[in-house]
Amino acid sequence: MSDLHQTESGRGPSFGRRNLFRGAIVVAGGLAAAGAGGIGIAQAQSFTHPGLLLQADDFDRMRSTVQANREPWISGWNRLTNNSHSFSSWQPRAVERIIRGNNGTDPENYWLLMNDMHAAYQNGLRWKISGDTAHRDAAIRILNAWSGTLREIGGWTETSLAAGIYGYQAANAAELVRGEPGFDRARFQSMLANVFYPLNNDFLVRRHGTCDGHYWANWDLCNMAAILAIGIFNDDQAKVDEAIEYFWNGKGQGSIQHVVPFIHGDLAQWQESGRDQAHSMMGIGLMAEFMEMAWNQGVDLYSARDHAFAKAAEYVARYNNGHDVPFTKFVWYNGHNCAYNEQTVIGEGGRGQGRPVWELVYSHYYGRLGRAMPNVWEMLGKIRPEGGGGDYGSTSGGFDSLGLGTLAYVQERKPVALNRLQSYNLQDRHVRHAYYDVRLDASISPAADAQFRLVPGLADKTGVSFEAANVPGYYLRHYSYDFRLDPNNGSSVFAADATFHPVPGLADGSWTSFRSHTHPDRYIRHYDYLLKLDPITTTTGRADATFRITS
Template sequence: MSRTSPHRRPRWTPEPSRRGLLKAAGGLTAALAAGTSAAALARDEAGAAPAAFTHPGMLHAYGELNRAKVRVAAGDDPWLSGWNRLTANAHSAATWTPRPQATVVRGGTGQNYTLLYNDVHAAYQNALRWKIAGTAANGDCAVRILNAWSSTLTEVTGNADRYLAAGIYGYQFANAAELMRGHAGFDLDRFKEMMLNVFYPLNNRFLNEHNDACITNYWANWDLCTMNSILAIGILCDDAAKYDQAVDYFKNGAGNGSLRHAVPFLHEVDGHTLGQWQESGRDQGHTVMGMGLMGAFCETAWSQGDDLYGHDDNRFMKAAQYVARYNLGQDVPFTTYTWGTGQNCAQRSQTVVSAASRGQARPVWDTLWYHYGRRRGLDVPYIRAMAESVRPEGGGGDYGPNSGGFDQLGFGTLMYAK
């Protein structure tokens, strides 16, 4: 059913449901304390599909932004320690000079996509500093970066990796723009045109065609970054069809980014149900990247009143517990994973969990801990321990100069601590 339908869109309801949880906690006051916007609560209470999107409403809704602002001003930890990581990052400097390109290439000859991801993270980090501290210079810098790219970029290209660029930097760019919505001088309409004409066509093509390969050929992260970009573009552009496209794929898609394909097996270990992640037999760097991408997807939907964190009996939570446990140095069970590759779906199998990049630090865990452990009050010891081991989280530029260090926007300690 369409998001714009006059009837309530059916959704899977976890136990307890988010709506029930908010009612039990005391209605609007508790909802706002949990990081839920008044608009989202009113939508749930009315029992109808939304007539409009909540803004800001991607990785950071009003509740998260206001809490960070108040806590940093008061000098409270862990928010202050997260803020200090942000202000120490060179990308957050108001003196950042953008380097926009008409054509961005990722994969093959002529690669220049490092220019894009560095500028994207600079725009986002400056936007955060403006939102939290109100410093005009940071807001002006974020606008300068966003406007420079929207007036210049016409194409994202390269080999198959162009789809990764369109997905990862698409959703990240949209998040920076969402934070700057309404700022004087920001050409939001032109930025929307760039997202719709440059990023979305690649996102849509990949999700529908998978680069003309077998539907299972590409790892979960390829779908997930694409889904994130479509979801974020839908919100940025108030386009319900695109939002629904991404959410429907999360629930029902045939590729590895949909929830049941990303978490194909469940295991019982020490009293906890753990979910084996689709890339666990590949390496832990990409596996943890998956935690960040699916976490970003669920958090973005949560800002719009949709609980995908809890979908299918908290299946994503079980996967995050599995990944966290293994990267903390503990054993996990592994069911042989077999999938189709190439254009003819030739079968390949993995028989053991991969130790490659085990324990790699990425800024993805506080988003998950503060949702499952604090918002929901669930028993997630491995997620909690993993979050504590990498706190306070930084962002792009804090985890090396290569693209992997820019796969997540980061700063979860600053933005999600409760």
């Protein structure tokens, strides 16, 4: 089926070539802000390896959690080891010519490349975690076979899908074994540069001679991902720049200005939402993988357009969880003559389907940033642990993402201990949230809504923020000097309102008081059993503003 289509509507203002490319740089596990001026094109001239979807610390985390038999990583590991693609006995089936799309003469055989690239990735991953060199050797055997054999990718227009999807996946598989004995890296780099990249580039530039808006977003996204992955694997800065430039300013539906055509508050309509849900989820997976590869090279694209991708992921997840979402009429122009098309309702096809694309999204926005992603979290409750290629059927849709996110991407939230806030002058009472209001109540059982994770302050790491233990991504924050439990929407205002600075207790220095980040003259206190943000004098409120952190 042809993947035709697209939009001229909903486009935001154009971005200059140097806008916001390096919004944040990964430094020692945290984030360091870029300079005041936005940057739109990659500046680094050296590359981190391994540095595509996974980095060295990701392998360390997977190895330690699996060895300790910890959830959810061990369930993700079991999903990997039960997949036949991860068996070290896998034998490659390399051919000189791959065909995807019916061109009237050649039979399709792209499934050979598709399965082998997932087998190489899964074996490489097993080796990285277990140390079993039989899996490393299997990955090398597969990759060497293809780089020594493949000469052409052909077919109909779907050639662009094959070059895009399997191109970025091939580079990721090869990154796992890039410096290992027996792997012919130079030959693999040559294959990526000479067989895959010309097709990726041609699609983004020429688009088979069609209107700019003709093709669905996933066509752009897979070719963007391939160019970025090839650029990183080949240490080719020009290709990395090309992919990032297209992300910001590309004429097709995969650029950030087009892939999210409409913002609906904390939700954002995805470009393929009016088409169907299987392709919408495919696009979410491809964009997340594109952004993660950039992130691992020190480039933050996740925050583009005020975290529009987070809002889009929430939108797609919410609809596929069975809830309603807003939908704005989507207009595009397709074909060689730019014919007018429109979608007026959201597409229901494939609604509720499970795809292994959500862990990576959640890992970044919640795992790294602490942002609430309630709809993605609800989806994860249905599909965990995520599998990989071969776990979702034998057709191409089951291989669009490398998957295995429960094993590979889940971030540890630190500190892991759960805490309660005990009142100094009413020591039988603790702070709790009840229906998102915040009050001081007598101990309750179970006390899940009286437990919090004390995490580094969202606005200032020297402070603290109180994350609800039973509602991930929801924090205590002040609002008009009252307190409530709200989802972290990623804004600077929310971060500031949810950040507090511990000081010696105002009534007893062995206890703790919490000064507001936004109002340094005010402290958390209780009044009529409700939490307030009030100024404290030398004579009033000191005991009310004093607490003990208990486990």
